[in-house]
Amino acid sequence: MGVSFPNDTGATTGSVASPGFEGFEKRLDIEFHxxxxxxxxxxxxxxxxxxxELDNMLRAAECTIVAHMSNAELDSYVLSxxxxxxxxxxMVIKTCGTTQLLCAIPLLLExxxxxxxxxxxVKYTRGTFIFPHVQPYPHGSFTEEVRYLEEYFGNLGDGGKAFVMGSKGIFPNWHIYTAADHGVEADPVYTLEMCMTKLDRQAAGIFFKASGLETGPEMTKAANIDKMLPESRICDFTFDPCGYSMNGIEGGAHSxxxxxxxxxxxxxSFEAMGYNPWQVDLPSLVERVVASFKPAVFAMSVHVTDGNRALHTSGSWGESYCPRGYVCDGSSRQELPCGSIVVFHTFKEANGFGDSGTPLALIRGGHVSRGTKKVVIKNIKGLRA
Structure with missing residues (x-):
């Protein structure tokens, strides 16, 4: 009874000290009529x-607002x-570390x-935690997260669906829970998420205050972050003694x-959502991001809310792409409720390796799925791990 799937070994302990900071974020994206x-x-x-009320919600998730900016389309908050x-x-909420993001849901729905x-x-996504054993309830495992989400969204449309994407034995996997009713009518929205690890030491060194760069704008400029989406308005924030966060807004799009x-x-991590695929070229954007951080390993997810309507409007966002200097060592594609589609790829530095694969396309020629495990959901409403 409940949820079963491979690649999930997390357990809630509550008292185990983390051996390091958990970078991989939990992300909750909820749309409303x-x-x-x-x-x-x-x-x-x-x-x-x-x-x-926002402060109360974020307190439940164990984070706080540290900076804010707005335009005519949206409000943006940099969080602790x-x-x-x-x-x-x-509403899109993204939190890292040992935050309890899903605990904000009851207050949000009230x-x-x-x-x-x-x-x-609703769509909840995350990569594979580096330190799963220190995650608190309800994030002790994906099983636990899905059970919790089902309590609030299991009656939406045809019910929740959950998947673990990625290749067995290759870190990370991509965890998705999604549910939707049948009344979603809007232009396709594209979302890019990148999770990068083993950053180049010189590139990572920019984000230490000991480097002599004290402020967010200084780090933003030194890492060429201001050139990734050059028309966006940036709100940046630095942490002591190291660490960096930035939000960008541009019309109805954010990064x-x-x-x-x-x-x-x-x-x-890098995220961009809401950009017009004919105005922002995906390969160029990914190249700029990779050039700033020079990760040895990274994963990339591209999602569109309506694959059928996006068929002739996806531009480069619907095609297959592998950045220069990297090889693709895992790729999967999944169609989600109400016609949305997601592809997930993992990449590593080429370093002379010739055994590269071709990432699956989001739209064009991408009608084959591989490397996805569907999470079985049954009779779990009201259960807790």
Whole structure:
């Protein structure tokens, strides 16, 4: 009874000290139907949630707001443990370390119920934890996370679906839980997520204050982060004695970067969501990101909310791509509820290796799935690990 799948060895211990900082983020992306006009005449939606309620939600997830910026389309918050983005009908929360991200869900749903907002789609993703044994409830294992998510979203549409993507024995795997009703009608939204480990020492050294770079803007410029998406507005933040976070916003699109530069556990993540695939070239963007951090190993996920509508509008985001100097050693593709599609690839430095594979395409020629394990969900509502 419950959920069973390979590649998940995490267990909740609560008292075990972490041997290092967990860089791999937990990411929750929730979309809502617009509220009735009489309930929200100005169309503020989620942006109407008071700051005190946001603080309470984040406290439940064990993080706080450290910086904030907004434009006409969204509100962006840099957190003590990653990022929060709030659109009128969408919220993206990303946290790292031993945060309890999913514990924010009950408070979020209480707030949205008062605003007459109903969930239309939810997607939870994360990579394989480096230190799974120190993750607290409900993140002790993917089994536990799926059970928790099902309590709140299992009745949405045809119910929740969960998958573990990636190749057996290759770190990391990509964990996805998703649920959606059948009323989602919007233009396709593309999301790129990159998880990079074993960063080049010189590249990682930029994010230590001992390097002489004290401020966020100094680190942003030194790492060429301001050139990745040059038209975006950046809000950056540095930590003591090392570490860096950045949010970028550009119209209705956002990006975010988080860096843990310590030797032996160096990690950087990059995310971009909402960009027009004809205006932002995916290969060029990935090359710029990789050039800034020079990881020995990295994983990349590309997701689109509506694969059918994206068929003729995906540009380079729908095609297969492998960055220069790397080989693809794992690739999988999965169709998700309501027509969304995700591809997940792992890459390593070429170093003379000739045994490279071809990453599966998101849209074009990508109708074969491999390397994905479906998580079995049955009779789990109300259960706790």
């Amino acid at each position: 617009p509220a009735p006009v009489f309930s929200d005449p100005e169309g503020q939606g989620l942006r109407a949630i008071p700051r005190v 443990e990653s990022s929060l983005f709030i659109y009128p009908q969408r 707030a949205t119920a008062r605003l007459a907002l109903k969930v239309s789609r 975010t970067i988080h860096v843990t530069p310590e030797p032996n556990q160096s990690y950087a």
